[in-house]
Amino acid sequence: MKAGRKEIQRKRMWGYFLNAATEVIENEGMERVTIRKIADKAGFTSSTAYNYFKDLSHLKFFASMRFTKPYIEELPVYLEKGTNTLEKWLYSWECFCKHSFRQPQVYSVLFIDSLGGSPEEFLEHYYKIYPEELIGLPEQIKSFVMEHSFAKRSALYIENAVQEGLLAEKDVEYIADITLFIWKGMMSSFMNRRRDYTTDEAIEKTLAYVYESVIKVVPSSQQHHIVFQPTIKT
Structure with missing residues (x-):
């Protein structure tokens, strides 16, 4: 007791x-x-x-988690737009970029800033305290939330594209890493005003770079299967 x-x-x-x-x-x-x-x-x-x-930084990390609820709730809607793993993954990037560039300080705390500790441990601790925030989420989405390492999370998800014949095994880690670097680079430039981009311009350019990095490693015979039409246009 x-x-x-x-x-x-x-x-x-x-x-x-x-x-x-x-x-x-x-x-x-x-x-x-x-x-x-x-x-x-x-x-x-x-x-x-x-x-x-x-x-x-510990307290800011946990407080920032609260601001990701709209992203988490909207993510399944974006995933449904895709008809295969890579399309779903690209649309999940659209959802992530949409929310992260509109709340850059929050997502910087969660994915870029030094925390003085392990973000994986922080996140696990958070959901031990607030498990109800996972109620109703599909298992696939729960794994997105609980796996903080973005590159690892991406690699685990897009692994299915190998079985679908859309991606070679050797390219999984490359795609996971390069797309994360694209987002981090654009986010840092956006927050530090190194580039004079509006929010929607930053989102659109990030998605364009993400798409280009993906499509170039998809076999040419399979590229017509990848249809990505983000809704954000500048």
């Missing part, structure tokens, strides 16, 4: 701090988030916050 009460208390305290962090992010932006602001808003001291979160 004591362990059960401790877990209930921990979940309650996490809720207080994550609610406060979410409010600060929404009202002031990710760059204005501090432990003190979050603790004050939650009605506790900074030292209490550190009893539940390793550091600020």
